[in-house]
Amino acid sequence: xxxxxxxxxxxxxxxxxxxxxxxxxxxxxxxxxxxxxxxxxxxxxxxxxxxxxxxxxxxxxxxxxxxxxxxxxxxxxxxxxxxxxxxxxxxxxxxxxxxxxxxxxxxxxxxxxxxxxxxxxxxxxxxxxxxxxxxxxxxxxxxxxxxxxxxxxxxxxxxxxxxxxxxxxxxxxxxxxxxxxxxxxxxxxxxxxxxxxxxxxxxxxxxxxxxxxxxxxxxxxxxxxxxxxxxxxxxxxxxxxxxxxxxxxxxxxxxxxxxxxxxxxxxxxxxxxxxxxxxxxxxxxxxxxxxxxxxxxxxxxxxxxxxxxxxxxxxxxxxxxxxxxxxxxxxxxxxxxxxxxxxxxxxxxxxxxxxxxxxxxxxxxxxxxxxxxxxxxxxxxxxxxxxxxxxxxxxxxxxxxxxxxxxxxxxxxxxxxxxxxxxxxxxxxxxxxxxxxxxxxxxxxxxxxxxxxxxxxxxxxxxxxxxxxx
Amino acid sequence: xxxxxxxxxxxxxxxxxxxxxxxxxxxxxxxxxxxxxxxxxxxxxxxxxxxxxxxxxxxxxxxxxxxxxxxxxxxxxxxxxxxxxxxxxxxxxxxxxxxxxxxxxxxxxxxxxxxxxxxxxxxxxxxxxxxxxxxxxxxxxxxxxxxxxxxxxxxxxxxxxxxxxxxxxxxxxxxxxxxxxxxxxxxxxxxxxxxxxxxxxxxxxxxxxxxxxxxxxxxxxxxxxxxxxxxxxxxxxxxxxxxxxxxxxxxxxxxxxxxxxxxxxxxxxxxxxxxxxxxxxxxxxxxxxxxxxxxxxxxxxxxxxxxxxxxxxxxxxxxxxxxxxxxxxxxxxxxxxxxxxxxxxxxxxxxxxxxxxxxxxxxxxxxxxxxxxxxxxxxxxxxxxxxxxxxxxxxxxxxxxxxxxxxxxxxxxxxxxxxxxxxxxxxxxxxxxxxxxxxxxxxxxxxxxxxxxxxxx
Numbered sequence: 016x017x018x019x020x021x022x023x024x025x026x027x028x029x030x031x032x033x034x035x036x037x038x039x040x041x042x043x044x045x046x047x048x049x050x051x052x053x054x055x056x057x058x059x060x061x062x063x064x065x066x067x068x069x070x071x072x073x074x075x076x077x078x079x080x081x082x083x084x085x086x087x088x089x090x091x092x093x094x095x096x097x098x099x100x101x102x103x104x105x106x107x108x109x110x111x112x113x114x115x116x117x118x119x120x121x122x123x124x125x126x127x128x129x130x131x132x133x134x135x136x137x138x139x140x141x142x143x144x145x146x147x148x149x150x151x152x153x154x155x156x157x158x159x160x161x162x163x164x165x166x167x168x169x170x171x172x173x174x175x176x177x178x179x180x181x182x183x184x185x186x187x188x189x190x191x192x193x194x195x196x197x198x199x200x201x202x203x204x205x206x207x208x209x210x211x212x213x214x215x216x217x218x219x220x221x222x223x224x225x226x227x228x229x230x231x232x233x234x235x236x237x238x239x240x241x242x243x244x245x246x247x248x249x250x251x252x253x254x255x256x257x258x259x260x261x262x263x264x265x266x267x268x269x270x271x272x273x274x275x276x277x278x279x280x281x282x283x284x285x286x287x288x289x290x291x292x293x294x295x296x297x298x299x300x301x302x303x304x305x306x307x308x309x310x311x312x313x314x315x316x317x318x319x320x321x322x323x324x325x326x327x328x329x330x331x332x333x334x335x336x337x338x339x340x341x342x343x344x345x346x347x348x349x350x351x352x353x354x355x356x357x358x359x360x361x362x363x364x365x366x367x368x369x370x371x372x373x374x375x376x377x378x379x380x381x382x383x384x385x386x387x388x389x390x391x392x393x394x395x396x397x398x399x400x401x402x403x404x405x406x407x408x409x410x411x412x413x414x415x416x417x418x419x420x421x422x423x424x425x426x427x428x429x430x431x432x433x434x435x436x437x438x439x440x441x442x443x444x445x446x447x448x449x450x451x452x453x454x455x456x457x458x459x460x461x462x463x464x465x466x467x468x469x470x471x472x473x474x475x476x477x478x479x480x481x482x483x484x485x
Numbered sequence: 486x487x488x489x490x491x492x493x494x495x496x497x498x499x500x501x502x503x504x505x506x507x508x509x510x511x512x513x514x515x516x517x518x519x520x521x522x523x524x525x526x527x528x529x530x531x532x533x534x535x536x537x538x539x540x541x542x543x544x545x546x547x548x549x550x551x552x553x554x555x556x557x558x559x560x561x562x563x564x565x566x567x568x569x570x571x572x573x574x575x576x577x578x579x580x581x582x583x584x585x586x587x588x589x590x591x592x593x594x595x596x597x598x599x600x601x602x603x604x605x606x607x608x609x610x611x612x613x614x615x616x617x618x619x620x621x622x623x624x625x626x627x628x629x630x631x632x633x634x635x636x637x638x639x640x641x642x643x644x645x646x647x648x649x650x651x652x653x654x655x656x657x658x659x660x661x662x663x664x665x666x667x668x669x670x671x672x673x674x675x676x677x678x679x680x681x682x683x684x685x686x687x688x689x690x691x692x693x694x695x696x697x698x699x700x701x702x703x704x705x706x707x708x709x710x711x712x713x714x715x716x717x718x719x720x721x722x723x724x725x726x727x728x729x730x731x732x733x734x735x736x737x738x739x740x741x742x743x744x745x746x747x748x749x750x751x752x753x754x755x756x757x758x759x760x761x762x763x764x765x766x767x768x769x770x771x772x773x774x775x776x777x778x779x780x781x782x783x784x785x786x787x788x789x790x791x792x793x794x795x796x797x798x799x800x801x802x803x804x805x806x807x808x809x810x811x812x813x814x815x816x817x818x819x820x821x822x823x824x825x826x827x828x829x830x831x832x833x834x835x836x837x838x839x840x841x842x843x844x845x846x847x848x849x850x851x852x853x854x855x856x857x858x859x860x861x862x863x864x865x866x867x868x869x870x871x872x873x874x875x876x877x878x879x880x881x882x883x884x885x886x887x888x889x890x891x892x893x894x895x896x897x898x899x900x901x902x903x904x905x906x907x908x909x910x911x912x913x914x915x916x917x918x919x920x921x922x923x924x925x926x927x928x929x930x931x932x933x934x935x936x937x938x939x940x941x942x
Contacts, residue, residue, distance in 0.1 A: 337539060376576070380575070384504070396605065396606070396609060397601075397602040397605045398602060398603075398606045402605075403540070405642075406540065406598065406642060407539075407540060409642055409643070410540060410646055410649075413643065413647070414646075421642075421643055421646070422640065425639050425642055425643055426639055426640070428639060429632070429639050432635050433628075433631075433632060433635075436612070436628075436631060437628070440612075440616050440627065443616065477536070477537045477542075478535075478536060478537045478538055478539075481537070481539050
């Protein structure tokens with residue numbers, strides 16, 4: 016067997032390698048040119064991410080026997096790679112006004128961000144449970160530190176600790192589940208597992224553990240308890256990253272494990288996920304109505320979207336996979352746009368209160384308009400592309416016969432429309448006291464304009480986004 | 486580019502434009518007339534583009550006899566609502582233009598998903614119009630409006646998907662006279678009933694109509710209610726006629742209760758804006774009653790009456806707005822004997838009131854007569870009973886006239902200035918329309934008649 020890597024294989028791995036080199040370079044910059052790193056680090060991060068995106072776009076398919084048992088080079092992994100890198104670009108743009116306001120050192124922040132994205136890409140491209148686990152751990156370890164990154168904030172330390180304890184528990188569950196599956200089938204490779212018998216008790220027990228761990232990562236109810244506190248305690252860019260990156264990463268794991276490897280192995284599992292989705296939808300939407308602080312609000316809104324995203328997981332058909340990806344992209348664009356607007360207002364340690372966005376339209380009509388558009392998209396109100404994303408999910412679920420689930424999901428959209436639109440209405444309300452207009456920053460402006468353009472484009476041409484996914 | 490696509494897209498383009506460039510009232514008014522001009526030039530009947538292939542959604546717009554009536558109504562009413570704006574605001578024009586575009590889309594949509602999309606999308610601009618420019622309690626009124634609307638159509642998506650599964654298409658041309666599960670038809674009818682609103686789904690109406698600004702009330706009463714009626718025709722008569730016929734008696738009963746309920750509550754109001762709101766509710770249920778008797782003449786009358794009601798209620802809310810500006814309140818106790826100080830406004834109001842109570846020679850007379858004719862064929866006594874509401878409407882409307890205009894005059898205040906030339910100019914086209922339909926309805930009736938899905942009786 017040929018055990019050397021050719022140029023082609025290196026090209027296939029290029030996105031990961033570029034991230035690695037970029038991350039190391041960031042550490043060097045932070046160590047040797049500390050004064051410069053404030054200015055250089057974000058630019059270097061952006062350059063790394065964009066170079067990695069370019070590499071991922073061009074990446075050839077590798078068939079080297081050293082790589083293929085661990086990493087997949089299929090269409091889906093390219094999609095996820097590009098997606099996560101784009102999220103990274105968004106978060107980098109978002110982080111700069113935050114650090115202008117709060118000013119801790121920044122070199123290692125971006126290093127941690129890059130390693131988290133590295134982990135995410137591993138999840139998206141995993142061809143083996145071990146790669147998947149390493150991906151999740153790389154992501155989590157970076158996030159534990161990122162959550163506590165604001166060292167002076169008391170609740171940031173709390174957030175970090177909570178996430179660490181709960182996360183290690185979930186990791187233990189995942190590892191235990193993998194061990195049981197290995198015990199039942201003798202392999203951890205996804206391709207081999209597709210053919211392995213899937214009815215032994217040992218195997219099912221393993222699957223239950225794995226499902227628990229992944230449900231924890233997507234913050235589905237009742238595995239969601241960490242999310243609100245962690246989101247609230249972390250700094251806003253990190254919260255945005257968790258709301259998008261972690262969530263999508265966890266769903267990527269769901270896709271790799273349950274939609275591809277254990278495809279329709281037992282209807283009981285699908286029904287279990289359907290029940291989980293229902294509970295998540297009902298609980299999260301009710302609780303989200305009572306939130307008054309943005310980061311916490313987005314924690315619950317994120318949980319409710321996890322509920323919607325569990326619909327196609329429960330369905331598990333190839334069409335459902337398309338619907339899932341479609342929804343993920345729309346959710347990511349709208350969420351990052353919303354966080355982009357919020358980053359303009361973020362000047363207190365405890366985050367942004369609803370009272371701060373009250374009357375935003377008077378102070379800054381464009382920001383208010385963009386935030387409204389993002390919230391309407393998240394609420395799935397036509398004519399935004401959010402409507403199509405939800406419609407797509409419902410169609411797939413309805414065709415597969417999950418009627419009750421669709422009806423619960425539709426009814427909970429009433430609640431979500433209420434809390435999203437309440438926020439929108441707040442922005443257009445009169446303010447009793449005149450607050451100063453928000454500070455202008457360059458990089459998040461870029462971000463919100465990009466998300467505005469994306470939402471507008473996809474609202475008019477919803478088919479375009481589907482083509483991009485295909 | 487086709488004319489129909491222009492008709493749909495121009496208002497949306499204006500909406501986008503008016504966020505960037507500041508429009509003044511005159512410019513906005515002229516732009517809002519463009520759809521009317523396009524309609525008068527004539528549009529072709531179909532626009533078809535594949536829109537979202539994996540879901541087999543097509544961008545299919547289609548104009549037929551019925552859509553045209555509602556399109557004309559939209560094209561006529563929106564300019565008036567723009568003229569009714571008190572203080573100009575940067576946000577108002579984008580919202581109104583967006584609403585115009587979405588309504589045109591709704592009244593022409595031929596794909597069931599497109600239909601649903603526009604159906605839900607038209608709520609949003611109206612929500613903001615109530616929320617931003619309304620009266621004291623506008624916030625809660627807007628929220629109530631929104632929640633009713635969304636709750637009413639929450640399950641619509643499930644119903645649409647269920648229809649899709651029966652035939653494998655969203656195209657309404659191929660879904661004609663399908664017989665889906667009863668709950669599917671029920672959900673559609675529920676959505677229409679809430680938006681129109683049919684009795685007893687009207688709890689959002691008084692607050693929303695009352696708290697909205699004049700422009701907002703006009704949009705709600707003249708157009709939004711027609712969206713529900715249009716839905717009953719388009720989906721009820723075309724797609725699920727079996728269910729509409731089967732549930733006809735129940736729906737008819739509800740509509741007739743609504744007619745009386747609205748009229749009686751209007752009678753008891755001490756506030757003329759609320760009075761107009763309830764009278765509108767009563768008249769709309771009258772239109773629905775005409776649809777639910779399954780008699781061709783009554784159905785034609787209902788469509789005609791939908792148009793008439795849109796024009797008349799626009800006029801009533803306009804004059805009520807003008808009166809409010811002078812009295813400083815919408816309470817009937819705010820002033821009386823206004824005929825002395827505001828004679829022109831008094832006569833103008835009286836004219837529109839007479840139109841509303843269906844005086845012969847006015848537009849509503851024709852429509853209500855056709856509906857009563859249809860009901861008479863179903864049941865003589867029911868027609869006689871329904872005819873009573875015409876008397877009731879005379880009672881509550883003239884009570885308003887008497888209280889505010891004709892009782893002994895309150896002392897003069899400087900705000901009591903009679904109609905200026907601009908206001909008279911605005912009222913003139915409405916008067917002309919009312920008289921035109923009242924004396925010479927046949928062009929409009931000829932426009933409605935060819936519609937192919939009216940009942941055969």
